[in-house]
Amino acid sequence: MGENFYLTSPPSPLLHGEGGERKDAKMAQQVQEKYEESHLYRIRHSAAHIMAQAVLEMFPEAKYTIGPPVENGFYYDFDLPRSLTPEDLEAIEKRMRQIVQGKHDFIKKVVSADEARQIFKDQPYKLELIDGLEQGGFDEYGNPLKEKPEISIYQHDTFVDLCRGPHVANTREIKPDAFKLMNVAGAYWRGDENNKQLQRIYGTAWENKQQLEEYLHQLEEAKKRDHRKLGKELEIFIFDEEVGPGLPLWLPNGGVMIEELEKLAKEMEEKAGYVRVRTPHLTKEDLFLRSGHLPYYAESMYPPMELEGVKYYVKPMNCPFHHKIFGSKQRSYRDLPLRLAEYGTCYRYEKSGELFGLMRVRSMQMNDSHIYVSEELFEQEFMGVVDLYRKYFDLFGIEKFVMRLSLHSKAGLGKKYVDNERLWLKTEEMVRRAMTNGGVPFVEAEDEAAFYGPKIDVQIWSAIGREFSLATNQVDFAVPARFDLKYINKDGQEEVPLCIHRAPLSTHERMIGFLIEHYAGAFPVWLSPEQARVIPITDGQNEYAENIAKQLRANGIRASADLSSQRMNAKIRDAQMMKVPYMIVVGKNEMEAGQISLRVRDGSQQNNIPLAEFIARAKDRIARRAKEL
RNA sequence: GCCGACGUAGCUCAAUCGGCAGAGCACCCGCCUUGUAAGCGGGCGGUUACGAGUUCGAUUCUCGUCGUCGGCUCCA
Numbered sequence: 001m002g003e004n005f006y007l008t009s010p011p012s013p014l015l016h017g018e019g020g021e022r023k024d025a026k027m028a029q030q031v032q033e034k035y036e037e038s039h040l041y042r043i044r045h046s047a048a049h050i051m052a053q054a055v056l057e058m059f060p061e062a063k064y065t066i067g068p069p070v071e072n073g074f075y076y077d078f079d080l081p082r083s084l085t086p087e088d089l090e091a092i093e094k095r096m097r098q099i100v101q102g103k104h105d106f107i108k109k110v111v112s113a114d115e116a117r118q119i120f121k122d123q124p125y126k127l128e129l130i131d132g133l134e135q136g137g138f139d140e141y142g143n144p145l146k147e148k149p150e151i152s153i154y155q156h157d158t159f160v161d162l163c164r165g166p167h168v169a170n171t172r173e174i175k176p177d178a179f180k181l182m183n184v185a186g187a188y189w190r191g192d193e194n195n196k197q198l199q200r201i202y203g204t205a206w207e208n209k210q211q212l213e214e215y216l217h218q219l220e221e222a223k224k225r226d227h228r229k230l231g232k233e234l235e236i237f238i239f240d241e242e243v244g245p246g247l248p249l250w251l252p253n254g255g256v257m258i259e260e261l262e263k264l265a266k267e268m269e270e271k272a273g274y275v276r277v278r279t280p281h282l283t284k285e286d287l288f289l290r291s292g293h294l295p296y297y298a299e300s301m302y303p304p305m306e307l308e309g310v311k312y313y314v315k316p317m318n319c320p321f322h323h324k325i326f327g328s329k330q331r332s333y334r335d336l337p338l339r340l341a342e343y344g345t346c347y348r349y350e351k352s353g354e355l356f357g358l359m360r361v362r363s364m365q366m367n368d369s370h371i372y373v374s375e376e377l378f379e380q381e382f383m384g385v386v387d388l389y390r391k392y393f394d395l396f397g398i399e400k401f402v403m404r405l406s407l408h409s410k411a412g413l414g415k416k417y418v419d420n421e422r423l424w425l426k427t428e429e430m431v432r433r434a435m436t437n438g439g440v441p442f443v444e445a446e447d448e449a450a451f452y453g454p455k456i457d458v459q460i461w462s463a464i465g466r467e468f469s470l471a472t473n474q475v476d477f478a479v480p481a482r483f484d485l486k487y488i489n490k491d492g493q494e495e496v497p498l499c500i501h502r503a504p505l506s507t508h509e510r511m512i513g514f515l516i517e518h519y520a521g522a523f524p525v526w527l528s529p530e531q532a533r534v535i536p537i538t539d540g541q542n543e544y545a546e547n548i549a550k551q552l553r554a555n556g557i558r559a560s561a562d563l564s565s566q567r568m569n570a571k572i573r574d575a576q577m578m579k580v581p582y583m584i585v586v587g588k589n590e591m592e593a594g595q596i597s598l599r600v601r602d603g604s605q606q607n608n609i610p611l612a613e614f615i616a617r618a619k620d621r622i623a624r625r626a627k628e629l
Numbered sequence: 630g631c632c633g634a635c636g637u638a639g640c641u642c643a644a645u646c647g648g649c650a651g652a653g654c655a656c657c658c659g660c661c662u663u664g665u666a667a668g669c670g671g672g673c674g675g676u677u678a679c680g681a682g683u684u685c686g687a688u689u690c691u692c693g694u695c696g697u698c699g700g701c702u703c704c705a
Binding site for chain 1: 630631632633634640659660661662663664665666667668678695696697698699700701702703704705
């Protein structure tokens, strides 16, 4: 079944490390070397140049910017006089094939900054890059550099580009049937939405035709497990235009999955010493002024509603409410860690273009908890949460993820981040030490923290390769003080607790979106909306089938009988398509013997067995939340 | 939010140059009484996303709105 097949996850970090996405540079550096030295990388980098040549021939007035290899291919960003059409792409691709077959050498030349300025005198973006290179600190893609880079140009045929390479030696190394232009997209110069928007052409390139075809085939396969497609087919959720974008409606099947996840969370959290609270969806403006969210977060919040002169906000997070609960009475160090848990429903006004199926929505229910802890207990508690993650990930068989320590950036202090560098450095080191001591592998990423502290994010990739934070585990060294939270320590002194925000099961929306893709819709029994479907062979067994379904339900197994007038073959097909784990087939034989025949989703069969035997099997799988059927 | 593409029946998709909007599946009604991935027949189903405009005539051309998709930006 390829349970863990992902097209792109975890992707080569190049996807994040290059092309102006500075944020994951550190992470990229750790694993990137191999790809960067590969022939494939040269092919893609060179293909980008060849594409740029074709584009410049088509638009002599075009301004060109950067064109790095990325995972599976390359792109190049252009400032063009008009929008590109699909026909343009075809023409560009055709011209690229001609250029490739011209067998041109790629020639590198190291130049001075002034020479480079002369060469690119009509190319404002290149001039900007040259200035940057001359000043040092960053390479042409904006990645930080330790040393001042040399400035080099690469030429093939008539095309010259500012480039550090590497490239193939000759365009003949790029096979004309092994690359393809994929799409055009808008992209901001240097990745900054305040800058001009350029046109980015994405292409894919491989060693040979077969690899290209394999990749295109994989893309098709990935689309089949896209949660948006499966979610509709398996009747898990829908979106409705009148309800609004990003506001999913959970169908009964989705409802079951949510209930199962909550049951799981409650069991695990109860064992781990959490207590459950409930808080309202609305609050006065005062609460978010107090928490400090409003200045940092207002643009992601639904605008306030005003009643009797008081502004109310719909909550985008649960923390301030939990802080109020912590502060509702005097706390002693003996009360710590205090773990307040709630599957809280939050609303965030995500920009329209950022919405993405269930993975990015505007209404969400978070597997939320806030743990109030002393500094002394911090490491142990933080690792307790990481352990919880790992238990969940084992349960789901999630193997492809990256734990990322998200740090502040100096430049963001006082803007994106609470302005207290000392506490940033201190808490970051606490997390780093906890993770290192716990032997948990992680990567670090600057400028990815929450505004109130560093965090560990668990990064996963959707079927089509988009990256998301699934679970998160955040340190908050700032907000408890704003709420005047304190506890009395052993010495009778007041101290401000640290707060750990954690959501190991993410939100229902993102978690279920992810699980749909992870399992390709074929959920383990405990999570399957319909666990067993009873299929009578003729209508002579309808009553028997109904009776069996009833017995199954009485045993806590979600089951129904298919009494439609279709033939058995069609009923089996329907059940297979809905990925029901167990099909109970009953015909004349079974009815007379008081038995059943079992067809499992994987195609295996056990004919004429006692119902009790099946019930025992199903109950065992459910009770253990087993991976096997 | 930005750039681009797209929007036809519940779903998946057709419809020539601007000339009466179609198929399969699903659904409903029958027939068949069936042994592990689609039995057969009939029926219902549309203000072609919405609103303007051009035209004798618009699913088709133009503009606007809404929504979806691919990216960018942003994120649980």
